[in-house]
Amino acid sequence: MRAFYKLPRLYVTGEIVQGDDIVLPKDQGHFLSRVLRRTVGDQVRLFNGNDGEYLASITHISKRETVLSAGEQIRTLEPPPDIWLLFAPIKHKRNVFIVEKATELGAALIQPVITARTTSRINIDKMQAHVIEAAEQTERLDLPQIRDAQKLEHILAGWDKSRTLVFADEGGDAKPAATALAKIKAPAAILIGPEGGFTADERAMLRAKPYCVPISLGPRILRADTAAAATLALWQAVSGDW
Ligand code: SAM
Numbered sequence: 001m002r003a004f005y006k007l008p009r010l011y012v013t014g015e016i017v018q019g020d021d022i023v024l025p026k027d028q029g030h031f032l033s034r035v036l037r038r039t040v041g042d043q044v045r046l047f048n049g050n051d052g053e054y055l056a057s058i059t060h061i062s063k064r065e066t067v068l069s070a071g072e073q074i075r076t077l078e079p080p081p082d083i084w085l086l087f088a089p090i091k092h093k094r095n096v097f098i099v100e101k102a103t104e105l106g107a108a109l110i111q112p113v114i115t116a117r118t119t120s121r122i123n124i125d126k127m128q129a130h131v132i133e134a135a136e137q138t139e140r141l142d143l144p145q146i147r148d149a150q151k152l153e154h155i156l157a158g159w160d161k162s163r164t165l166v167f168a169d170e171g172g173d174a175k176p177a178a179t180a181l182a183k184i185k186a187p188a189a190i191l192i193g194p195e196g197g198f199t200a201d202e203r204a205m206l207r208a209k210p211y212c213v214p215i216s217l218g219p220r221i222l223r224a225d226t227a228a229a230a231t232l233a234l235w236q237a238v239s240g241d242w
Helices: 026-035 092-104 124-137 152-157 177-182 200-207 224-239
Strands: 009-011 021-024 043-047 053-061 066-075 083-087 109-114 164-168 188-192 212-216
Touching: 009 124, 021 026, 026 053, 026 066, 043 066, 083 092, 083 224, 092 109, 092 124, 092 224, 109 124, 109 152, 152 200, 164 177, 164 200, 164 224, 177 212, 177 224, 188 224, 200 212
Parallel strands: 009 043, 083 109, 083 188, 164 188, 164 212
Antiparallel strands: 021 066, 043 053, 053 066
């Protein structure tokens, strides 16, 4: 059982230095005192995405502010495997699911992609809040970077060819995922299409790229959110840190 596992985890911005005071933003202070019902003297765990995890004690709680005193470092940051998730935004609730699962499943970067059949937009600020919440819950010490939505063509135009792009191709003639993914080590990326799927032109464009590997996720057509979580999980199991 991990030590300190029962203590709440809070993401804070800025450096964490043992002995320093950290004043929490109002909403976080409220969450700690009102929702988690913690009080002065109680301990929490802090992480900022760069410096590992620290213990901290609550030294002051009031309506106006909550102050913590940073304690010892209890975990050092080991960066997760360099796996990215690119996905075409779908309905808001399902985008939240994709971003939350990508965070839990260790994605290092999340890139919304605009394809020909993408019909939804995505609110990056809202997604950032879900990333932080998922990282606190999943015991991550880093945060996945979440980028603004970009057109598929633009992303490919600037693609680093040393990063393999796994393309979930529902067209039906791609390699089975497990065999394909076992050979694809980090740095890698997974691309999931929109509800309407990729167009024939997009599939041809992707398949023409030397760094692109089409994979099949089996005989059934998965929802985009299911496909995103399933492919990330499979990659972590055969080539990642599971
Ligand atoms: N509208 C498409 C159709 O009916 O054929 C389905 C698109 S699916 C809802 C969304 C995305 O999930 C696809 O573009 C693909 O990236 C991925 N996906 C879903 N099922 C898949 C499968 N069996 N094999 C490979 N990729 C799949």
